[in-house]
Amino acid sequence: MNKGLLNVDEALQQLLAGARPVSETETVPALSATGRVLAVAQRSTMNVPPMDNSAMDGYAVRTADLHGPDTRLKVTQKIPAGSTGKPLAPGTAARIFTGAPIPAGADAIAMQEHCVQEGDEVVVKKVPARGEWIRLTGSDIRAGGEVLPAGIRLRPQDTGLAASVGIASLPVRRRVRLGLFFTGDELVMPGDPLPPGRIYNSNRFTLNGLAGMFGCETRDYGIVPDSLPATREVLRRAAAECDVIVTSGGVSVGEADFVKPAVEAEGELLMWRIAMKPGRPLAFGRVGEANFIGLPGNPVSSFVTFLVFVRPFLLKTQGITDVQPHAIPVRADFDWPEPDLRREFLRVKWNTRGGLDLYPTQDSAVLMSTAWADGLVDNPADHPIRAGDMVKFMPYSELYR
Numbered sequence: 001m002n003k004g005l006l007n008v009d010e011a012l013q014q015l016l017a018g019a020r021p022v023s024e025t026e027t028v029p030a031l032s033a034t035g036r037v038l039a040v041a042q043r044s045t046m047n048v049p050p051m052d053n054s055a056m057d058g059y060a061v062r063t064a065d066l067h068g069p070d071t072r073l074k075v076t077q078k079i080p081a082g083s084t085g086k087p088l089a090p091g092t093a094a095r096i097f098t099g100a101p102i103p104a105g106a107d108a109i110a111m112q113e114h115c116v117q118e119g120d121e122v123v124v125k126k127v128p129a130r131g132e133w134i135r136l137t138g139s140d141i142r143a144g145g146e147v148l149p150a151g152i153r154l155r156p157q158d159t160g161l162a163a164s165v166g167i168a169s170l171p172v173r174r175r176v177r178l179g180l181f182f183t184g185d186e187l188v189m190p191g192d193p194l195p196p197g198r199i200y201n202s203n204r205f206t207l208n209g210l211a212g213m214f215g216c217e218t219r220d221y222g223i224v225p226d227s228l229p230a231t232r233e234v235l236r237r238a239a240a241e242c243d244v245i246v247t248s249g250g251v252s253v254g255e256a257d258f259v260k261p262a263v264e265a266e267g268e269l270l271m272w273r274i275a276m277k278p279g280r281p282l283a284f285g286r287v288g289e290a291n292f293i294g295l296p297g298n299p300v301s302s303f304v305t306f307l308v309f310v311r312p313f314l315l316k317t318q319g320i321t322d323v324q325p326h327a328i329p330v331r332a333d334f335d336w337p338e339p340d341l342r343r344e345f346l347r348v349k350w351n352t353r354g355g356l357d358l359y360p361t362q363d364s365a366v367l368m369s370t371a372w373a374d375g376l377v378d379n380p381a382d383h384p385i386r387a388g389d390m391v392k393f394m395p396y397s398e399l400y401r
Contacts, residue, residue, distance in 0.1 A: 006275065153320060
């Protein structure tokens with residue numbers, strides 16, 4: 001049915017085969033490493049916790065001294081977090097607070113909710129089991145154990161974990177240099193007058209925003225006039241300065257489409273027609289040392305093909321190992337009785353019933369559908385959907401990571 005069209009998985013496999021992770025690394029303070037890609041796995045040089053400590057506010061006790069509920073013990077010391085207590089003598093208890101080191105001799109914590117202090121004595125109403133409410137040395141992290149694998153984009157909790165084992169700086173890959181430019185004499189920037197027959201350049205804003213989501217060092221070469229010399233000149237400049245070049249528009253075979261001949265003149269190009277909707281035209285090649293990806297100019301097609309193809313390509317170029325988005329099964333609260341013969345990416349939104357609603361117009365020119373939606377349904381070719389069916393949902397939160 002889709003003769004001459006490449007399926008999405010085949011195209012993605014070929015595309016990713018051409019992605020080369022940047023090799024240069026730099027060391028940055030852990031405090032500013034969030035969002036960067038870790039170049040080398042990190043191991044702990046210490047145990048966490050570094051000593052046995054209390055998991056609760058309460059009383060450190062010897063369980064051998066507790067003969068049953070309502071046992072009375074003399075409170076001989078107070079141990080706040082950050083201080084060290086004296087060894088616990090038999091028949092005594094120590095007032096202790098969360099995080100404080102367990103004094104030698106103690107083998108359990110009696111929660112303060114299960115105790116009553118009367119003068120210099122504590123009445124233990126509920127007897128704790130041996131080891132109860134004690135965090136043991138190394139129970140969270142063992143010295144020498146891997147705490148962060150290479151090839152992950154560092155999240156706030158990752159840099160916090162590094163700090164918790166004393167790692168002050170982290171080796172990260174340098175940011176991918178992404179060049180963007182946009183073709184079409186019909187394009188006008190917002191804020192400028194809009195003559196008849198012209199359109200505002202929404203793709204420039206969408207693609208710059210997406211590049212920022214993935215931590216790229218973006219170089220925007222602006223709107224390129226519809227001419228072969230101008231397009232070739234920008235391509236040469238971008239190839240000298242960037243790792244990846246992404247364009248929107250100009251990759252078909254029309255008389256005013258100059259990206260294709262410009263890339264072919266300056267490098268090499270593969271033209272693909274992808275069995276997907278929205279999308280279909282996609283170009284991939286090289287100009288000098290830079291990879292080139294040409295997206296369709298249609299706003300929704302450009303947005304969806306960036307997420308499906310450019311996103312994993314950029315992640316692999318950054319050195320990230322897990323580049324595929326994780327779809328989740330969600331109930332469709334809509335009917336889609338006449339599917340396309342191509343694989344579809346439908347714009348949908350969560351509803352208050354825990355299902356998905358479909359934007360009423362799935363036309364690839366309706367950019368409003370992408371802003372209204374919470375993500376995309378990945379629908380197989382020629383696959384009708386009935387309300388109540390489970391579908392593969394890719395939320396933007398997954399596609400933007």
